[in-house]
Amino acid sequence: xxxxxxxxxxxxxxGRAYEESLLPVFQALGVxxxxxxxxxxxxxxxxxxxxxxxxxVMASRNLALAEKAGHQELLAPCSxxxxxxxxxxxxxxxxxxxxxxxxxALHQANLTYSGNTPVRxxxxxxxxxxxxxxxKKRVTQPLKGLKVAPYYGCQIVRPYASFxxxxxxxxxxxxxxxxxxxxxxxxxxxxxxxxxLTGTLPEPxxxxxxxxxxxxxxxxxxxxxTVCPLCQFNLDxxxxxxxxxxxxxxxxxxxxxxxRIAVGPRLDIPVVFFTQLIGLAFGLTEKELGLxxxxxxxxxxxxxxxxxxAA
Amino acid sequence: xxxxxxxxxxxxxxxVCHCGHNIAAMVDCTEVAKYVGQLPGVVxxxxxxYMCSDPGQELIxxxxxxxxxxxxxxxxxxxxxxxxxxxSAVEAGGLNPFFFHMVNIREHVSxxxxxxxxxxxxxxxxxRAAIRRVAHHRALDVKKVPIHPDVLVVGxxxxxxHAALTLAKAGKKVYLVEREPSIGGHMAKxxxxxxxxxxxxxxxxxxxxxxxAHENITLWSYSEVxxxxxxxxxxxxxxxxxxxxxxxxxxxxxxxCIANCVYREPKFPDDFNEGLGKRKPVYIPFPQxxxxxxxxxxxxxxxxxxxxxTDKCKKTCVEACGEKKAIDFQQKEEFQExxxxxxxxxxxxxxxxxxxxxQYGYGRYPNVYTALEVERLVNASGPTAGDVLLRDGxxxxxxxxxxxVGSRDKKTNRWCSRVCCMYSMKLAHLxxxxxxxEIYNFYIDIRAPGKGYEEFYxxxxxxxxxxxxxxxxxxxxxxxIPEEEGKLVIRVEDTLANxxxxxxxDMVVLSTGLEPQPDAQAVRxxxxxxxGSEGFFLERHPKLAPVxxxxxxxxxxxxxxxxxxxxxxxxxxxxxxxxxxxxxxxxHIEQEPNTAYVLDDCSGCKSCIPLCPYTAITFNEGTKKAxxxxxxxxxCGTCVxxxxxxxxxxxxxxxxxxxxxxxxxxxxx
Numbered sequence: 001x002x003x004x005x006x007x008x009x010x011x012x013x014x015g016r017a018y019e020e021s022l023l024p025v026f027q028a029l030g031v032x033x034x035x036x037x038x039x040x041x042x043x044x045x046x047x048x049x050x051x052x053x054x055x056x057v058m059a060s061r062n063l064a065l066a067e068k069a070g071h072q073e074l075l076a077p078c079s080x081x082x083x084x085x086x087x088x089x090x091x092x093x094x095x096x097x098x099x100x101x102x103x104x105a106l107h108q109a110n111l112t113y114s115g116n117t118p119v120r121x122x123x124x125x126x127x128x129x130x131x132x133x134x135x136k137k138r139v140t141q142p143l144k145g146l147k148v149a150p151y152y153g154c155q156i157v158r159p160y161a162s163f164x165x166x167x168x169x170x171x172x173x174x175x176x177x178x179x180x181x182x183x184x185x186x187x188x189x190x191x192x193x194x195x196x197l198t199g200t201l202p203e204p205x206x207x208x209x210x211x212x213x214x215x216x217x218x219x220x221x222x223x224x225x226t227v228c229p230l231c232q233f234n235l236d237x238x239x240x241x242x243x244x245x246x247x248x249x250x251x252x253x254x255x256x257x258x259x260r261i262a263v264g265p266r267l268d269i270p271v272v273f274f275t276q277l278i279g280l281a282f283g284l285t286e287k288e289l290g291l292x293x294x295x296x297x298x299x300x301x302x303x304x305x306x307x308x309x310a311a
Numbered sequence: 312x313x314x315x316x317x318x319x320x321x322x323x324x325x326x327v328c329h330c331g332h333n334i335a336a337m338v339d340c341t342e343v344a345k346y347v348g349q350l351p352g353v354v355x356x357x358x359x360x361y362m363c364s365d366p367g368q369e370l371i372x373x374x375x376x377x378x379x380x381x382x383x384x385x386x387x388x389x390x391x392x393x394x395x396x397x398x399s400a401v402e403a404g405g406l407n408p409f410f411f412h413m414v415n416i417r418e419h420v421s422x423x424x425x426x427x428x429x430x431x432x433x434x435x436x437x438x439r440a441a442i443r444r445v446a447h448h449r450a451l452d453v454k455k456v457p458i459h460p461d462v463l464v465v466g467x468x469x470x471x472x473h474a475a476l477t478l479a480k481a482g483k484k485v486y487l488v489e490r491e492p493s494i495g496g497h498m499a500k501x502x503x504x505x506x507x508x509x510x511x512x513x514x515x516x517x518x519x520x521x522x523x524a525h526e527n528i529t530l531w532s533y534s535e536v537x538x539x540x541x542x543x544x545x546x547x548x549x550x551x552x553x554x555x556x557x558x559x560x561x562x563x564x565x566x567x568c569i570a571n572c573v574y575r576e577p578k579f580p581d582d583f584n585e586g587l588g589k590r591k592p593v594y595i596p597f598p599q600x601x602x603x604x605x606x607x608x609x610x611x612x613x614x615x616x617x618x619x620x621t622d623k624c625k626k627t628c629v630e631a632c633g634e635k636k637a638i639d640f641q642q643k644e645e646f647q648e649x650x651x652x653x654x655x656x657x658x659x660x661x662x663x664x665x666x667x668x669x670q671y672g673y674g675r676y677p678n679v680y681t682a683l684e685v686e687r688l689v690n691a692s693g694p695t696a697g698d699v700l701l702r703d704g705x706x707x708x709x710x711x712x713x714x715x716v717g718s719r720d721k722k723t724n725r726w727c728s729r730v731c732c733m734y735s736m737k738l739a740h741l742x743x744x745x746x747x748x749e750i751y752n753f754y755i756d757i758r759a760p761g762k763g764y765e766e767f768y769x770x771x772x773x774x775x776x777x778x779x780x781x782x783x784x785x786x787x788x789x790x791x792i793p794e795e796e797g798k799l800v801i802r803v804e805d806t807l808a809n810x811x812x813x814x815x816x817d818m819v820v821l822s823t824g825l826e827p828q829p830d831a832q833a834v835r836x837x838x839x840x841x842x843g844s845e846g847f848f849l850e851r852h853p854k855l856a857p858v859x860x861x862x863x864x865x866x867x868x869x870x871x872x873x874x875x876x877x878x879x880x881x882x883x884x885x886x887x888x889x890x891x892x893x894x895x896x897x898x899h900i901e902q903e904p905n906t907a908y909v910l911d912d913c914s915g916c917k918s919c920i921p922l923c924p925y926t927a928i929t930f931n932e933g934t935k936k937a938x939x940x941x942x943x944x945x946x947c948g949t950c951v952x953x954x955x956x957x958x959x960x961x962x963x964x965x966x967x968x969x970x971x972x973x974x975x976x977x978x979x980x
Binding site for chain 2: 165167168185187188211215218250252
């Protein structure tokens with residue numbers, strides 16, 4: 001198995017830990033990733049709102065490069081890239097007018113786009129190409145009992161739900177269960193993280209991010225697992241502001257019916273990429289997986305029960 | 312011009328119809344009439360505002376006599392609508408009705424073109440083709456085929472029940488075949504009916520008993536039609552009767568076997584109660600089931616192991632049955648063949664599968680219910696005897712009813728299911744009555760277009776039921792504020808107030824839409840019918856033949872044709888029964904003589920025989936040639952096209968007729 005790999009800006013910047021964990025996990029599973037040579041901005045969701053056609057041109061250059069590289073499929077781990085690349089494919093397929101503009105622009109760079117490169121998400125590849133069984137076989141240190149809230153964000157299931165359910169996705173749940181985690185019921189799976197509002201209109205933006213963490217706490221999760229660099233950023237980076245604003249709130253105690261617990265002290269729940277959890281289960285070190293980069297780093301759960309520390 | 316009838320010249324009368332503006336607005340009818348008038352063989356050419364009107368038809372009759380016409384062509388609408396009208400007019404004028412030919416310049420020309428000149432040119436070409444063709448027409452006789460007086464009704468819901476009773480009361484013999492162990496269909500599960508709030512069982516069960524007792528009705532429940540052969544008036548139908556492991560003739564319905572089953576308590580999900588209640592392996596679906604006969608579920612009965620008899624139970628049921636000896640573990644499925652002349656298909660609908668809309672949480676949140684479940688929950692004979700007790704053991708203080716689940720939705724079903732607004736409001740009323748809870752209806756539009764329906768809506772508003780306009784986004788158990796904790800939260804955009812609301816409730820009811828039965832396509836093939844794009848069976852004409860299908864002698868009733876309420880289903884069932892009686896009481900049908908016949912030069916190669924879809928061709932050992940049974944031939948032309956020696960000819964589609972028609976279209980004069 002070999003894929004062209006499109007990191008996008010986040011996986012080289014704020015979401016570095018995603019790349020740092022994705023690459024060794026895929027390597028451990030025997031999936032070869034070849035970074036696309038000379039890739040550019042994916043076109044980005046924000047730019048789509050300014051000028052869709054130009055955004056399509058940017059995205060399609062990456063698609064054309066992948067075709068030129070000769071691999072069958074392009075892996076786009078960042079949710080925004082995944083969506084923009086797929087949206088571009090959709091637009092080019094639906095609209096001859098957009099396609100004409102794009103082809104003309106690509107032609108000037110001696111590139112063409114044929115539409116034959118599927119854009120795939122790591123969850124999709126892990127479930128449908130690698131398979132749960134192969135992943136289970138690689139697990140050396142199962143994360144037994146680690147309670148995880150699986151958070152998918154919006155972009156990988158909306159508007160295109162190509163490999164998972166639009167309203168109740170389960171691919172990450174199944175992957176994390178396979179490595180030993182306990183999945184808590186998390187009805188906010190696909191709810192907005194605040195997106196870029198945390199930068200532009202902080203009040204509603206932060207509220208979006210906060211309710212996600214609050215609910216994870218109320219559900220008894222010890223860690224939030226995500227697939228998206230922006231989700232991870234929004235949930236991880238504004239805790240001080242959240243504590244200042246809502247730290248006094250309480251939620252029902254997930255361990256004791258009728259009791260309540262304060263949210264504030266628990267807002268430091270770690271928010272990690274799902275690949276980091278898989279890496280831990282594969283026996284990779286925290287450092288190899290970029291786990292030290294989180295504001296609240298996740299520590300490997302203590303080996304569970306009585307089995308008195310065998311050597 | 313070609314000769315007709317050996318020695319007479321063709322003397323053709325041509326009429327082009329304006330159809331008001333329908334044709335005249337896009338086709339220059341005067342110009343078409345003028346053009347056709349100068350074609351060889353045409354004696355007379357007229358344009359007229361409405362050819363189908365009485366004066367239009369009289370004009371044809373008068374002209375035939377006055378101008379000694381022997382052929383007539385009318386260019387107007389579709390032959391489906393008026394071919395019969397004009398053939399009759401020609402016949403009344405003294406000619407054989409098949410000396411007439413019709414050209415469709417409305418559906419094929421004026422309605423589908425936007426350029427008047429081109430449309431006029433096309434109308435001329437089609438008229439020219441008909442003029443050339445009609446000269447070759449021969450006099451034909453209409454055949455009469457006798458109609459078998461018995462009727463098959465497929466499906467024993469309210470539509471099938473009503474159709475069967477109507478026919479039986481008129482003295483017709485009816486076979487009523489129902490797949491489930493009892494007739495009654497969906498209506499039997501309902502608590503009350505809208506808008507009158509009649510008890511559904513009280514009005515349905517007398518009709519069910521009447522079906523069971525009627526001497527003219529043979530009721531086969533737990534049975535399915537598996538094969539249909541033949542043609543209108545003479546259908547041969549095979550019915551598979553599934554084993555109930557109870558001899559229907561010996562069972563008295565005393566239910567001693569149920570009381571004495573080794574399972575002391577009911578243990579298995581009860582379909583009739585939508586799985587909310589339990590039943591034993593030997594059971595009767597509901598108290599008023601018709602026929603009043605128990606059945607054994609071999610999947611769970613101890614005497615069977617997953618359907619295979621093992622003989623391992625103590626058989627306390629057999630002891631309890633005693634001298635009646637009605638229990639028969641050896642019973643096998645049976646196939647029965649019956650002859651009927653007409654068939655009424657009333658196979659109903661299935662409720663939308665809510666698993667297709669996971670955002671509403673059905674299956675994840677125990678207190679989310681489907682509307683059919685709630686019908687059972689509020690029913691006095693339901694699993695809780697009418698007590699609205701939630702799955703988590705509480706009584707609801709607030710209830711949200713979500714309309715249009717699986718209706719009016721591009722992602723699932725696009726159509727309006729027509730009954731959901733009304734049944735949602737009915738359930739709102741009943742739930743309020745049973746629980747005094749606050750009730751919220753979430754709707755897109757309230758559709759209450761029936762007798763007393765709008766008034767029912769008004770009544771609900773007065774009762775204080777809340778109505779919020781907006782399609783619900785999701786049902787979640789995620790609490791935003793402490794007041795929402797432990798509740799189901801309905802998130803919706805209130806499109807009247809222009810706000811997004813979160814409404815916490817204890818119970819959610821999903822008003823599921825109606826969709827075709829999962830095996831509708833198989834049933835369609837079985838009875839040689841058509842389906843619309845959504846999968847409901849297609850009526851012959853949406854306005855004027857709403858219970859007919861494209862197969863003669865097969866009629867539709869109830870929700871298998873489209874979603875409808877009980878009054879409409881009953882009305883349609885009555886109409887279907889009346890249509891069947893038209894054929895039965897007439898005793899015969901007249902068949903279009905467009906059948907194929909074999910010429911003497913048939914070589915007897917038999918290649919046509921397996922090709923005939925109607926098994927109308929046999930090999931005559933005496934003459935060593937193929938024989939075509941006119942009664943079975945449907946005029947499809949398959950044999951004509953396939954005959955290697957060109958020895959099969961089809962009336963109205965003979966070579967000269969078809970070739971001169973083609974030449975006429977392609978001619979350039």
